Amino acid sequence: MTARKSRILFVLPSFAGGGAERVLLTVLGRLDRERFSPGLLVLSDAGPLKPLVPDDIDVRVLGTGRVRSALPLLRRAIRDAAPDAVLSTMAYLNFAVLSVGPGGPLYFVREANMPDHTARQIGSHVLTRLLYRLLYRRASAVLCNARPMRDALAAWGVAQDRLVAMPNPVDVDMIRKGVEARVVPGDGRRFVAAGRLTEQKGFDRLVDWFRNMPASDRLCIFGDGPQAEQLRAQIDGAGFGERILLKGFDTRVADWIAGADAVLLPSRWEGMPNVALESLALGTPVIAHREAGGIAELADATSRHAVKVAEDGAAFLAAMQEVEATLPRLKSPRPNLLPASFHVNEVVHRYETLLSR
Numbered sequence: 007m008t009a010r011k012s013r014i015l016f017v018l019p020s021f022a023g024g025g026a027e028r029v030l031l032t033v034l035g036r037l038d039r040e041r042f043s044p045g046l047l048v049l050s051d052a053g054p055l056k057p058l059v060p061d062d063i064d065v066r067v068l069g070t071g072r073v074r075s076a077l078p079l080l081r082r083a084i085r086d087a088a089p090d091a092v093l094s095t096m097a098y099l100n101f102a103v104l105s106v107g108p109g110g111p112l113y114f115v116r117e118a119n120m121p122d123h124t125a126r127q128i129g130s131h132v133l134t135r136l137l138y139r140l141l142y143r144r145a146s147a148v149l150c151n152a153r154p155m156r157d158a159l160a161a162w163g164v165a166q167d168r169l170v171a172m173p174n175p176v177d178v179d180m181i182r183k184g185v186e187a188r189v190v191p192g193d194g195r196r197f198v199a200a201g202r203l204t205e206q207k208g209f210d211r212l213v214d215w216f217r218n219m220p221a222s223d224r225l226c227i228f229g230d231g232p233q234a235e236q237l238r239a240q241i242d243g244a245g246f247g248e249r250i251l252l253k254g255f256d257t258r259v260a261d262w263i264a265g266a267d268a269v270l271l272p273s274r275w276e277g278m279p280n281v282a283l284e285s286l287a288l289g290t291p292v293i294a295h296r297e298a299g300g301i302a303e304l305a306d307a308t309s310r311h312a313v314k315v316a317e318d319g320a321a322f323l324a325a326m327q328e329v330e331a332t333l334p335r336l337k338s339p340r341p342n343l344l345p346a347s348f349h350v351n352e353v354v355h356r357y358e359t360l361l362s363r
Contacts, residue, residue, distance in 0.1 A: 009041075011039075011040075011041060011042055011043040012041060012042050012043065012090045012091065012361065012362065013042075013043050013044075013045070013087070013088070013089040013090045013091075014037065014042050014043070014044045014045070014089060014090065014091050014092075014093060014361055015044075015045050015046075015047055015084065015087050015089035015091070015092045015093070015111070016030055016033075016034050016044060016045070016046045016047070016093050016094070017046075017047045017048075017080075017084075017092060017093070017094035017095075017099060017103055018030060018031075018046070018047075018048045018049075018094070018095065018099075019048070019049050019050065019071070019073075019096060019099050020048060020049060020050040020051070020052050020053045020071065021048065021050075021051060021052065021053030021054065021055040021056040021058075021059075022052070022053040022054075022055065023053060023054045023055055023255065024118075024202065025118070025174070025277075025279070025280035025281075026095045026096050026116070026118035026119075027053070027055050027095075028055060028058070028280065029095065029116070029118075029151075029174050029175060029280070030093065030095050030116070031055060031058045031059065032058075032175050032177065032350060032354075033093075033175060033353075033354055033357050034046065034059070034060070034063065035058065035059075035060050036175070036350060036351075036354040037354065037357070037358065037361075038358060039062070041358065041362070042358070042361065044063060045063065045064045045065075045066070045087060045089070046059060046063050046064070046065045046066070047065075047066050047068070047080075047083055047084070047087070048065065048066070048067050048068070049067075049068050049069075049070055049071055049072075049073065049076050049080075049099075050067070050068075050069070050070065050071040051065070051067045052071070054255070054257075066083055066087075068080065068083060073098055073099060073101075073102045076102070077102055077105070080102055080103070080106070081105075081106045084103070084106055084110070084111070085106070085110065088111075089111045090111055090112065091111050091112040091113070091114060091146075091361055092111050092112070092113050092114065093114045093115075093116065093361070094113075094114075094115055094116070095115070095116040095117075095118050096116075096118045096119075097117060097118070097119070097121070097124040097138075098124065098127065098128070100115035100116075100117070100141075100142075100145075101137050101141050103115065104141040104142065104144045104145060105141060112146040112363065113144060113145045113146060114145065114146055114147050114149065114360065114361070115142065115145045115147075115148055115149065116148075116149040116151075116172070117148060117149065117150055117151075117155055117159060117277065118151075118277055119155075119275065119276070119277050120154070120155060120158050120275050120276075120277065120299065121134065121138060121158050121159060121162045122158070122275065123206070123275050134162075135162055135163055138159070138162045138163050138164055139162075139163035139164070142159075142164045142165075142168060143164075143165060143168070145168055146168075146363065147168060147169075147170045147360060148164055148168045148169050148170065149170050149172040149360075150169055150170065150171055150172065150277075151171075151172060151173060151174050151277050151278040151300065152277055152278040152299050152300020152303055152304075153171075153300060153303050154299055154300055154303070155277050155278075155299065155300065156169045156171065170360065172353070172356060172357070172360075173278070173347055173348045173353050173356075174278050174280055174283055174348060174353070175348070175349075175350040175353035175354060176280075176283045176284060176287050176344055176348045176349060176350060176353075177350040178287045178342055178344060178349060178350070181260055181284055181287045181288060182260075182287065182288060182339055182342070185260050185261055185264050185288065185338070185339050186261055186264075186337065186338070187261060187264040187265035187335065187336040187337055187338060187339065188258075188261040188262050188264075188265045189262070189265035189266070189335050189336075190224045190226060190248075190251070192222060192224060193222055193331065193333065194220060194221075194222025194223040194224060194331055195219075195220075195222075195223045195224075195267045195268075195326075195329050195330075195331045196223075196224050196226075196265065196266050196267050196331070196332075197223065197224070197225045197226070197266060197267065197268055197269070197270050197326065197329075198225075198226050198227075198228065198259075198262050198263050198266040198268075198269050198270070198290075199212060199225065199226075199227045199228070199269065199270045199271070199272070200227070200228040200229055200259055200263070200269070200281050201228075201229050201273070201279075201281060202229055202230070202231040203227075203229050203230060203231030203232065203233040203234045203237060203252075204231045204232060204233055205233065205274065206273060206274055206275055206276075207229075207231075207272070207273050207274075208272035208273050208274045208295065208297075209227055209233065209237055209272065210233065210236070210237060210240060211272055211319065212225070212227075212270060212272040213237065213240050213241060213244065213246075213250060214319075215272070215319050215322055215323045215326070216246075216249070216250060216326075217244060218323055219249075219323075219326060219327070221249065223249065223326075224248070224249055224250075224251070225249065225250045225251070225270070226250075226251045226253050226262055226266075227250065227251070227252050227253065228253045228254070228255065228256050228259045228262065229254070229255060230254055230255045234252065237252060238252055260284070260288060263281075263284065263285050263288050263290050264288045264289070264290060264336065264338070264339040264340075265335060265336055266285075266290050267291075267329050267330070267331055267332050268290065268291050268292065268293050268326070268329045269281065269282070269285040269290050269291070269292050269293070270292075270293050270294075270322075270326070271292060271293070271294035271295065271298045271301065272294075272295050272298075272322065273294070273295060273297060273298040273299070274295075274297050275297055275298075275299065276297075276298040276299030276300070276301070277299045277300065278299055278300040278301075278303075278304065279294070279298055279299060279301065282294060282298070282301060282304060282313065283304070283344060283348055286304075286308065286312060286313070286342070286343040286344040287342055287343070287344045288339045288340070288342075289339050289340025289341050289342055289343055290339075290340065290343075291311065291312055291313070291314070291329075291343070292312070292313045292314070293313075293314045293316065293322065293325045293326060293329075294313065294314070294315055294316065295315075295316055295318075295322055296315050296316065296317050301313065301315055302315050304345075307345040307347065308343060308344075308345060309343060312343045
């Protein structure tokens, strides 16, 4: 007699190009179909990551991008799907999913960012602390991708026995497949930064730090977001010309990362930055501000000099100035630098073990 497959409902806000969405879609695509029957529920089907959804997945779209207006539909959709377990990510969506009420499936929530950031989004530290304390106790497990996140959630009232370490999965073979290193021509150093153009990512302060770099150095920033015009004005106002290029969203950003002398993470806050993991998978070293979430934890796990953590802007600038230009320019990625604990098969196995409770 064939054992019944466990029904797992993944819940996402949309197919936006963020790391949180990419992580769950990676796990969704890799779950063992002999043991699990996954489905997907999204508030909105907008975003560039929709092609990552496997052909065998039933996708239900609620048709709204706002969680508040989606609450009744969300509750009904979860009950209609009758899953054995629900897996969601991002705190504001986790709060909504956990408000469905007691009974029914097991709930697993993945935290994508630091709780301070969630409080800023909600606009109230008091309300956010209350939501974490009351709603997260309904979760069978709260998945954290870095030690600072686990510590912060515990400080915000989430029970320690709910907190589970779960690295972000990285498909090294897929990331490296077909990559051809690209670089802006010239003899100086070539740096790349990538992410949403928001205050969180700190590209505005990176532009300021770059004033002190030699004129032959170049910086390419990849991504879209609300700070695009502000950054463009800042770059033009400083007279950088072609020294700093805003490249927008690029599906081939891996080519540019592979060709860079270093990838820069000036973030003001993070969980575990996926761009750092993917850069290491391409063999490109990383310079990051200490505020970039679990970056110090990642640095401890990697080989020497693969990740440099800067305590402040002066240290970040000094780390950039220590980088040596790779000449002649590379044509293919350097050897993988990513620790094995982040490789996709190992991480998905940990998810499968968790979802088999």
